[in-house]
Amino acid sequence: xxxxxxxxxxxxxxxxxxxxxxxxxxxPFHDYVKGHIPGAVNMDVMQFHWIDSSNPGIxxxxxxxxxxxxxxxxxxxxxxxxxxxxxxxSAARGVWLLLYFxxxxxxxxxxxxxxxxxxxxxxxxxxxxxxxxxxxxTENPKILADLxxxxxxxxxxxxxxxxxxxxxxxxxxxxxxxxxxxxxxAMNIEWKENIENNVFKSSKELQEVYSNLSKESEIITxxxxxxxxANSFIALKTLGYKNVKIYLGSWGEWGNKPGLPITK
Numbered sequence: 001x002x003x004x005x006x007x008x009x010x011x012x013x014x015x016x017x018x019x020x021x022x023x024x025x026x027x028p029f030h031d032y033v034k035g036h037i038p039g040a041v042n043m044d045v046m047q048f049h050w051i052d053s054s055n056p057g058i059x060x061x062x063x064x065x066x067x068x069x070x071x072x073x074x075x076x077x078x079x080x081x082x083x084x085x086x087x088x089x090s091a092a093r094g095v096w097l098l099l100y101f102x103x104x105x106x107x108x109x110x111x112x113x114x115x116x117x118x119x120x121x122x123x124x125x126x127x128x129x130x131x132x133x134x135x136x137x138t139e140n141p142k143i144l145a146d147l148x149x150x151x152x153x154x155x156x157x158x159x160x161x162x163x164x165x166x167x168x169x170x171x172x173x174x175x176x177x178x179x180x181x182x183x184x185x186a187m188n189i190e191w192k193e194n195i196e197n198n199v200f201k202s203s204k205e206l207q208e209v210y211s212n213l214s215k216e217s218e219i220i221t222x223x224x225x226x227x228x229x230a231n232s233f234i235a236l237k238t239l240g241y242k243n244v245k246i247y248l249g250s251w252g253e254w255g256n257k258p259g260l261p262i263t264k
Contacts (some may be wrong), residue, residue, distance in 0.1 A: 003095055003234050004200060005107045007119045010081060014038065022078045022194060026090035027113075035123040037083065037109075037116060041130055043072050045082070045090040045097075049225045051216035051252035053146035058224065061248070062139055070135040083109035083116075086198035089191070089227035096230040096246060100144055101137025108234065111199040145220045145245040147253055153220065154184055154261070160213055162221045164228040165251065172264040176224055177255030181264040183222070187212070191228040194235040198216075206235055213249075215241050224246035 011239060013021055014037075021042040025032045032042040048068065050061050071074060080103070082094035091108035096108040108114070117123065145153075153159040163170050163186040170188040172180030182188070193209045194200060201209070219241060221229035229246045234245045247254075254260055 003107050003238055004087075004110050005081060006110050007116050007121060010037070010109055010116075011119075011121055013079075018079070020075075020077045020079055022073060022080045024080060024082045024094060024209065025113075026084045026094050028097050031085070033125060034088045034128060035113075035125055038122065039128060040083075041072055041128045043068070043094075045084075045094050046227065049247045051225065051256070053148075053247070053249035053253055058144075058146060058248070059133060066101070066135050066137060069098070069101070069137070070132055070133050072096070073131040074135045074137075075133045076103070076136075079105040081107055081109055083112045086112045086114050087195050087200050087231070088112060089231050092230035092234045093227045096143070096233055098137070100140055101135070102140050103137055103166065114198050142243075143245050147247075147249055147257075150183065150220065150222075150247055150254070152262075153218075156218075159218045159220060161247075162219060162229075162231045162232060163188045164191040164215070164221055164223040165245045166190055169224070169251075172262075175255075177251055178258075179255045179262055181255075181262040182251075183254060184261050184263045186222075186263075189232065191223070191231040194231055200235065200238070203239060206239055210236065210239065210241075213241070218243045218245070220245045220247050222250040223237045224251045226250045 025036045025040040025042045026045040082091035095106050095108045116247040163182050168174040170182045208232045221232045223229040233246050
C-alpha cells in the first residue's frame with residue numbers, strides 16, 4: 001500500500017463500503033467535533049510525545065503505543081488512514097508509528113480535511129466510539145533511531161542527519177530545550193518544503209528538495225519531538241529512499257542532555 005492516498009481514493013473506499021477500513025482523525029478533539037470525515041475516530045496524535053530513547057524508555061514506548069493502537073481498534077486486517085488538517089505532522093506520525101509496528105496497510109490523506117472539504121466531500125459531527133482490539137505489532141528497529149545510535153552516527157559519513165525544524169531552531173535562535181542549535185553534521189531541510197498549498201509536492205518537486213541526499217545513504221530525520229521528522233520520513237519513503245529512520249527522542253532529548261555536542 002502506498003503511504004499517501006488522495007481524497008478521491010478515500011471517498012471511493014467509503015462509497016464502496018470497504019471492509020476493514022479504519023479512518024483516524026489525528027487532530028485535537030475540539031476540532032474533530034466541529035466536523036470530520038464520516039466514520040472517523042479521533043486520536044490526537046500530537047499528545048503522545050516521547051523523548052526518552054534509552055532502552056527502558058523504548059520498552060515503555062512500545063508498551064504504551066500498543067495500548068494506544070489497541071484502544072482505537074487497530075488489527076492486523078485493518079487498512080488504516082490517518083489525516084489531519086493538511087498533509088501535516090500528526091497524520092505522518094501515525095503512519096510512521098504503524099510502520100514501526102510492522103503494520104504496512106497504512107497511509108495518510110494527502111491534503112487532510114482541508115482538501116477533503118475543498119473537493120466538496122461531506123463531513124459529519126457525530127462522534128464514533130472506539131472498538132477496542134488487542135494489537136500485537138512487531139517492532140521494526142530499522143526505522144527508529146535512539147540516542148546511542150545518533151551519537152555513534154556522528155563518526156559515520158554514510159549516515160545523513162536531516163533536521164526538519166525551522167531555520168531559526170536549527171541555528172539556535174529559537175530555543176525549545178535547555179540548549180539551542182542542532183546535532184553536528186545535520187543538514188536543515190524544513191518539513192514545510194515537502195508541501196505546497198497544503199498537499200505534498202509532486203515527486204519531481206520533492207526530488208529537488210532532497211537532491212543532495214544519496215539513496216545509498218542511511219538517513220535519520222529528527223525535529224523537536226518526532227512529528228515534523230515523520231512528515232519528512234514519509235516524503236523520503238515516497239521518493240524511494242529505503243534506509244530512513246526517525247530519531248524518536250529528537251531535539252527534545254538531545255537538546256536537554258548536558259554534555260552532548262551541539263552546533264549553532
